[in-house]
Amino acid sequence: MSSLQVKDKQFQINGEPLQIISGAIHYFRVVPEYWADRLLKLKACGFNTVETYIPWNLHEPKENEIYFEGLADVERFVRLAGELGLHVIVRPSPYICAEWEFGGLPAWLLQYDGLRLRCMDETYLAKVDRYYDELIPRLTPLLSTNGGPILALQIENEYGSYGTDKNYLAFLRDGLKRRGVDVLLFTSDGPEDGMLQGGTLPDTLATVNFGSRPEEAFAKFREYRPDEPLVCMEFWNGWFDHWLKKHHTRAADDVANVFERMLTAGASVNFYMFHGGTNFGFYNGANFNVKYEATITSYDYDSPLSECGDETEKFRAVRRVIAKHLGKDEGEFPPMPAPIAKTRYGRVEMKETADLLDQLSLLSEPVQRVCPEPMERLGQSYGFIVYSTQVSGPRTGEKLHIQQVHDRAQVFLNGVYQGTVERWAPAPIEVNIPAEGARLDIVVENMGRINYGHMLKDFKGITDGVRLNNQFQFDWTIYPLPLESTAPVRFEPVPEARERSDRPAFYRGELTVTEPAGDTFIRLDGWSKGVVWLNGFNLGRYWEQGPQRTLYVPAPLLRSGRNEIVVLELHHAEQPVIELTDSPDLG
Structure with missing residues (x-):
């Protein structure tokens, strides 16, 4: 003692x-x-x-x-x-x-x-x-x-x-x-x-x-x-x-x-x-x-x-x-442990895909609210949240304002990408609504709550409201997407002809490990922004903006034999291929 x-x-x-x-x-x-x-x-x-x-x-x-x-x-x-x-x-x-x-x-x-x-x-x-x-x-x-x-x-x-x-x-x-x-x-x-x-x-x-x-x-x-x-x-x-x-x-x-x-x-x-x-x-x-x-x-x-x-x-x-x-x-001093091996597994093709907005009914239980509500009011802590409503038309050249978005929102009208609103550089998006009206979908990413200082109380999602010009929009269907598991996602083969749509989509590929695994690092060159899961374990976020260019994969997360890799890409990938290399790149 x-x-x-x-x-x-x-x-x-x-x-x-x-x-x-x-x-x-x-x-x-x-x-x-x-x-x-x-x-x-x-x-x-x-x-x-x-x-x-x-x-x-x-x-x-x-x-x-x-x-x-x-x-x-x-x-x-x-x-x-x-x-x-x-x-x-x-x-x-x-x-x-x-x-x-x-x-x-x-x-x-x-x-x-x-x-x-x-x-x-x-x-x-x-x-x-x-x-x-x-x-x-x-x-x-x-x-x-x-x-x-x-x-x-x-x-x-x-x-x-x-x-x-x-x-x-x-x-x-x-x-x-x-x-x-x-x-x-x-x-x-x-x-x-x-x-x-x-x-x-x-x-x-x-x-x-x-x-x-x-x-x-x-x-x-x-x-x-x-x-x-x-x-x-x-x-x-x-x-x-x-x-x-x-x-x-x-x-x-x-x-x-x-x-x-x-x-x-x-x-x-x-x-x-x-x-x-x-x-x-x-x-x-x-x-x-x-x-x-x-x-x-x-x-x-x-x-x-x-x-x-x-x-x-x-x-x-x-x-x-x-x-x-x-x-x-x-x-x-005591001796150093033996170095942990690093392995270059090479390229892995993501052969299957699934559109996020098409998967909402499988991934979320929607709730109805008059106004957009932040994640926390719906019992959600992390991940993404989708806000959907019907807007009337016609409207030409109106400005879509998302008040107090935390933290990054992608906007779609009838499924077509309109632009992104970011908390650190908020700006309205000009939209044109056809006479019959349109479905408005806003996909918001919680990029991490503030951990220091006077802004500590940091609600996520749309924390105030959505306006077309000065007119607030009401009557929302909200889909919480904590993404604690990607198992419900229904994948289909990646089409041979891919068009850039900037619609968030899951991709799935397979890595086969035939020998004792070493640490590795996932490169996503040509991808934009998103999240990677390995065998159901969330490795974290990537973003082409950097500085980080690789995601660390500790060897214990790999299995002998088949390993499932799932990528949620928020915008687009030039090619549905990732690379597993033997060295990190922090920019």
Whole structure:
């Protein structure tokens, strides 16, 4: 039995000093078959601790449906880390940010009218309490005070960047203690006055998050906490990417220099990220500064370990710094696991197709509403939603306005594509309605809820209304399309003569694996925008706009023999062919 203690501005465990050298690995961004590989590589780099968030929306995707299996088996991940000789830091805050959908909050919270997030709102707190009643008892046996590897837990995440409700922070802290958490508790915030004032509690360890200028950051921290250990809980050694932007990189020697200065100052450091992994499925988040920007599928983060777990130059630079600081030879660190094979499977022809709009009755149970309603009002969290109505005619040169579309809408009149309205650059579409009127279909993609800042409450779909000029249109049939499964889709052979229609369509192909599978990467050159499933597993989104040009396919997702690949293409593909290659391309 042991616990992390603070003495003389330093951490101690079992009476011995401990400088925490930690790396973030999110179990939910790595297939479970690779957890050991990534953790062993963390040890091989010289780290003594792993840190992970716990996303509420992964574990309770639908209200009262708790899930802790497979990719969500956080207990197994923590136990495995302990068995491999690593300490663990857990951040189970209701909100995690992490460039994760809605910052980890479940979308079903938004169905409660008037609910306020991350404060002493009774409805919100009741939901947190019920979730913690399920989650925390799973963690308490894994605490270091009970013989487990968990040294510390976070109360809330960067709360000073959002609010000032100290009663809320105390509520979360006391709730952890009441449920048996007796290890060190902490907060983490940016090293700024307002953030440290709003996000900390006087009797709880505070830590700071930053990527550079550690002397300035720790000097500001010391103004508030002169007697506590120096801890950088998030050392941003890389950065995440948005669609329509360039891939972020940071020089390895710059990272090594900042890291060495922190270690020399006696600080404990957690690399955010050590290994980023992948935003599988519809779980990528988004940001809103000047405009909405969605995070890409890859969460490579330019980390010491790449998205597919490969050692990088940054890995080697960081290992040299740790070895020097500890007075060791790098050869004294545990050995690296054998590299994971990469396989070039080549081209796969998508031989079958199915038009999305023609499949609505198979994929959705429609609902009638006077006005367009956002997903959350219909009990939907992720995916797509289709709004249909009949508009009168004739109308010539009228402007179709979609008010507050979240996030990207494709418009069709009598099945013919009219244009796309995007949240970050909204503009009306000119339409002509024949005398007999026309069916209007609007296909809206939820590209990921905002995960940080004041725009956190982010409804999806059409969140206000649809107008022709100034006239609102009423009487809608709405088709929720969470696309949790593509099994209901009825495919037909791809026609020999294909015309570009910009109508969303599914494509299906087959990959046969005859030998032990290796990791691979799907290229969709000539495709526009959409989603890919492999054997029913949602690999994530692609978009020709980049920066990401490939989707990572971990080998454990492949089967010996036949593998089904389904692509939902929202616009068009030059040729219904994809390629499985042996190297990633993040642009």
